[in-house]
Amino acid sequence: MTAKKLLILPGDGIGQEVMVQVRRIIDWMGKKRNISFDITEGLIGGSAYDVHGTPLADETLADAMAADAVLLGAVGGPKWDDLPFDKKPERGLLKIRKEMGLFANLRPATVFDALVDASTLKADVVQGLDIMIVRELTGGLYFGQPRGIETLPNGERKGVNTLTYTTSEIQRIGRAAFDLARKRNKKLCSVDKANVLECTVLWREEMIKLQQTEYQDVELTHMYVDNAAMQLVRNPKQFDVMVTENMFGDILSDCAAMLTGSLGMLPSASLGAADANGNRKALYEPVHGSAPDIQGKDIANPLATILSFSMCLRYSFNMDAEADMIENAVKAVLKGGLRTADIMAPGKAKVSTSVMGESIIREL
Amino acid sequence: MTAKKLLILPGDGIGQEVMVQVRRIIDWMGKKRNISFDITEGLIGGSAYDVHGTPLADETLADAMAADAVLLGAVGGPKWDDLPFDKKPERGLLKIRKEMGLFANLRPATVFDALVDASTLKADVVQGLDIMIVRELTGGLYFGQPRGIETLPNGERKGVNTLTYTTSEIQRIGRAAFDLARKRNKKLCSVDKANVLECTVLWREEMIKLQQTEYQDVELTHMYVDNAAMQLVRNPKQFDVMVTENMFGDILSDCAAMLTGSLGMLPSASLGAADANGNRKALYEPVHGSAPDIQGKDIANPLATILSFSMCLRYSFNMDAEADMIENAVKAVLKGGLRTADIMAPGKAKVSTSVMGESIIREL
Ligand SMILES: CC(C)[C@H](C(=O)O)[C@@H](O)C(=O)O
Ligand SMILES: CC(C)[C@H](C(=O)O)[C@@H](O)C(=O)O
Numbered sequence: 001m002t003a004k005k006l007l008i009l010p011g012d013g014i015g016q017e018v019m020v021q022v023r024r025i026i027d028w029m030g031k032k033r034n035i036s037f038d039i040t041e042g043l044i045g046g047s048a049y050d051v052h053g054t055p056l057a058d059e060t061l062a063d064a065m066a067a068d069a070v071l072l073g074a075v076g077g078p079k080w081d082d083l084p085f086d087k088k089p090e091r092g093l094l095k096i097r098k099e100m101g102l103f104a105n106l107r108p109a110t111v112f113d114a115l116v117d118a119s120t121l122k123a124d125v126v127q128g129l130d131i132m133i134v135r136e137l138t139g140g141l142y143f144g145q146p147r148g149i150e151t152l153p154n155g156e157r158k159g160v161n162t163l164t165y166t167t168s169e170i171q172r173i174g175r176a177a178f179d180l181a182r183k184r185n186k187k188l189c190s191v192d193k194a195n196v197l198e199c200t201v202l203w204r205e206e207m208i209k210l211q212q213t214e215y216q217d218v219e220l221t222h223m224y225v226d227n228a229a230m231q232l233v234r235n236p237k238q239f240d241v242m243v244t245e246n247m248f249g250d251i252l253s254d255c256a257a258m259l260t261g262s263l264g265m266l267p268s269a270s271l272g273a274a275d276a277n278g279n280r281k282a283l284y285e286p287v288h289g290s291a292p293d294i295q296g297k298d299i300a301n302p303l304a305t306i307l308s309f310s311m312c313l314r315y316s317f318n319m320d321a322e323a324d325m326i327e328n329a330v331k332a333v334l335k336g337g338l339r340t341a342d343i344m345a346p347g348k349a350k351v352s353t354s355v356m357g358e359s360i361i362r363e364l
Numbered sequence: 365m366t367a368k369k370l371l372i373l374p375g376d377g378i379g380q381e382v383m384v385q386v387r388r389i390i391d392w393m394g395k396k397r398n399i400s401f402d403i404t405e406g407l408i409g410g411s412a413y414d415v416h417g418t419p420l421a422d423e424t425l426a427d428a429m430a431a432d433a434v435l436l437g438a439v440g441g442p443k444w445d446d447l448p449f450d451k452k453p454e455r456g457l458l459k460i461r462k463e464m465g466l467f468a469n470l471r472p473a474t475v476f477d478a479l480v481d482a483s484t485l486k487a488d489v490v491q492g493l494d495i496m497i498v499r500e501l502t503g504g505l506y507f508g509q510p511r512g513i514e515t516l517p518n519g520e521r522k523g524v525n526t527l528t529y530t531t532s533e534i535q536r537i538g539r540a541a542f543d544l545a546r547k548r549n550k551k552l553c554s555v556d557k558a559n560v561l562e563c564t565v566l567w568r569e570e571m572i573k574l575q576q577t578e579y580q581d582v583e584l585t586h587m588y589v590d591n592a593a594m595q596l597v598r599n600p601k602q603f604d605v606m607v608t609e610n611m612f613g614d615i616l617s618d619c620a621a622m623l624t625g626s627l628g629m630l631p632s633a634s635l636g637a638a639d640a641n642g643n644r645k646a647l648y649e650p651v652h653g654s655a656p657d658i659q660g661k662d663i664a665n666p667l668a669t670i671l672s673f674s675m676c677l678r679y680s681f682n683m684d685a686e687a688d689m690i691e692n693a694v695k696a697v698l699k700g701g702l703r704t705a706d707i708m709a710p711g712k713a714k715v716s717t718s719v720m721g722e723s724i725i726r727e728l
Contacts, residue, residue: 076559090559120598125484141505141527141561148562152530159563161527163505167520193611195440195454197505198512199523229619230627233597234484247557251615255593263594 003038004317007067009060012046012080012089013290014300014353015073021302021357022071022309025326028361033322040067044096045075045089045290055092061099069316070096070283071309074290089290098138100281102270103169104176105137105249107287109236109256112265114334118343119261125236131256132184132241134177135249137270139169142246163199163245170206172273177243178215184240186218191228191244191252200245207243225252232256253287263288264301264342267308269315282316284308294341298352301340303330306360329363367402368681371431373424376410376444376453377654378664379437385666385721386435386673389690392725397686404431408460409439409453409654419456425463433680434460434647435673438654453654462502464645466634467533468540469501469613471651473600473620476629478698482707483625489600495620496548496605498541499613501634503533506610527563527609534570536637541607542579548604550582555592555608555616564609571607589616596620617651627652628665628706631672633679646680648672658705662716665704667694670724693727 010019029035042048042060049055055075064070075089085091096102111119111129119126144162151157174190181188190207192200204222211220223231225248231238232252236259244252257266266288272281286304294300307330314323333356339348340356351359374383393399406412406424413419419439428434439453449455460466475483475493483490508526515521538554545552554571556564568586575584587595589612595602596616600623608616621630630652636645650668658664671694678687702723703712715723 085562085565088559094560120486120489121484122486144524149566156531157566158528158530159561159566160508161561161563163525163527164522166516166522193614195452196458197523197525198449199525201449202513202521202523226614226618229593229615230622233619233622234625248615250557250590251593251612254590255597255619258594258597 003036004069005067006037006039006312007063007070008039008041009044009070009072010041011044011073011075011290012077013074013292013295015075015290017296017298017353018286018300018302018305019071019073021353021360022305024357024361025306025309025364028364029322032364035319035322044072044092046077046080048092049080049083049087049089055087055089056095061096064096064100065281068279069312070100071312072283072285073305074286074288076290077292079292094142096283097270098143100283101138101272102281102283103136103138103173103273104271105135106180106269106271107133107135107249107253107257108266108268109133109253109260110266111260112262112331112334114331115260115262115265115343117345119259121259121261126259126261129236129260131236131239132180133249133253133256134173134180134241134243135253136169136173136244136246139165140246163197163247165199165203165245167202167206170203171210173243174207174210175214176271177241178210178218181218181241182215187221187240188218189221189223189228189239189242191223191225191242191248193225194222195224203245228252229255232259257287262343263304264340265303265307267304267311269308269311271315280316282312284312298354299341300353301342302353302357303340306330306357325364326360329360332363333359367400368433369431370401370403370676371427371434372403372405373408373434373436374405375408375437375439375654376441377438377656377659379439379654381660381662381717382650382664382666382669383435383437385717385724386669388721388725389670389673389728392728393686396728399683399686408436408456410441410444412456413444413447413451413453419451419453420459425460428460428464428647429645432643433676434464435676436647436649437669438650438652440654441656443656458506460647461634462507464647465502465636466645466647467500467502467537467637468635469499470544470633470635471497471499471613471617471621472630472632473497473617473624474630475624476626476695476698478695479624479626479629479707481709483623485623485625490623490625493600493624495600495603496544497613497617497620498537498544498605498607499617500533500537500608500610503529504610527561527611529563529567529609531566531570534567535574537607538571538574539578540635541605542574542582545582545605546579551585551604552582553585553587553603553606555587555589555606555612557589558586559588567609592616593619596623621651626707627668628704629667629671631668631675633672633675635679644680646676648676662718663705664717665706666717666721667704670694670721689728690724693724696727697723
């Protein structure tokens, strides 16, 4: 078996230091499990801009296209806040998603038993929470044309972005979500604003058609996006898999993530279409951002990135055994009482980024 | 003094029955405070469609334009779910907002001390919460052109909506929000997605200009909409006044409303521009919807609509004394332990819609 090609893009802020802990796991896999990867490391975001003058260099994109999977840290920071729009760190992330065709963004919001008190919500509301939000990632309001700012004849300026989806774009994200729902509890909630936005009327129609023609075994419900934001706060456990437009998914998945109270624990996967061999382009990254305020202090929580790597092993490399081992190690370490600052609670032991990484290795 | 013209639009679902309780307060004002209104009642939403074949008849709109204020119940329900897009109950609401030029939607999220336990969030996170979300209401993604669904040459369909704002639209909602912040704690948080959407880059630029030129006494901060959804869940009390785009405001204000756990308590105001005499067109309505599932059961909470009427007295009719009386009566009744089903808690007395209305009158 040839080694799997993994591109590592630590990015900005705490991205670097959390990725160091993943590297330790990779080393452990080489030594103890005799598994090695063909690893390339690259730059993205502000750190890419500083070197290449662009948040995503062509060579890095080429590496990503050639890789079996990409593991990303985080991008952005105040240092690059004043850059022009198309040089900003975020453009690197949006570009790699778009160019790799990663249309399906899987964002779990799960509450670890040991961390239920980290939530601002009452324990009984979030205990055992396990939602998967499937966010469309390469279309919708983020990418629609026309877009930009123009000056009108009367001297005023006008800003424009476009929310747009074609039936085939809706179908492919719909299938990704239905397939996932099938593997879980066969319940899918499609979120739209079909009482106001025609684009999401089409969204709803296509979801209904898919259910009727290909997924009759999955129960499909619909919810308006404003109500979904409410229901996530009122009773999040009513949801299993949710599927929605790019911008809606950005907002709802962050809201759902925060319900858990432990953002530093949440991984995500972004997947493309399967090729003839059933392989899909894929990028894995933590849900949290680059947290420049705590960068370099060795206090960031590396677990979301470690769990993103475990998702990568599971979904891209078919290494379920190793993925299980890592996830169990994370649970064991939490159960043992170790906490990074972000999830610290009375009576627990506060540890640094590196000690947390070390503890996972010891557990493994 | 000529009587103020009030147009009452109970709408659909529980709209009818909660409005009956407002009528009792109006009667009380006539008898005990010698204040009378010039009242017209009309139809909107599904109930207007049933009679006129349209969710907002021209005569009703004319009445609204002629009124000093409009008080609305709620619109929508499954009965009208299968109507074509432009006949749906919601179109009536969107049309009246647009035609009356009600660009500033004020949505408070406040937690009454007596109801702090109704929230799914921990008491210390929401106790004393008092946020005002200023949502732009006649522009943005809800109204931008082009919009619709078209069939492409290849047979696929494509849905389109447009997010667009001009500088003057941004400035007028900005001023409304800054003015309000000035009357409160001089803190305004403008919510956008300026790292992705050019339209909101313009939004942010205009907010900054306004602050620098007209509102240097108000502290302006900016937050991305996904982070705002998170921060509302993490620590809502960090906010005072927030201002944002129509669609973002729809989502965030519902999320914020649900933080309080007592949606049935929240009023809202939608305001137009001031005319030469300083009068503004205005519409007041509860934040909750038409709740068709509990319609006609005499269990709906009438307090949000009663508090919307009190906002109307305060902002449109300059009747601060009466507005205060009503708000104090609501607080007293809650303190006395009366609760409608939606806010019922152990040890309290569960009352019907009509008993709640009666209790408010008795308290007055
Ligand atoms: C950084 C930003 C462009 C990005 C997005 O909006 O998609 C982020 O918020 C996310 O959710 O991954
Ligand atoms: C009923 C609907 C059209 C409306 C909106 O989206 O504005 C409602 O959700 C609201 O927030 O007032």
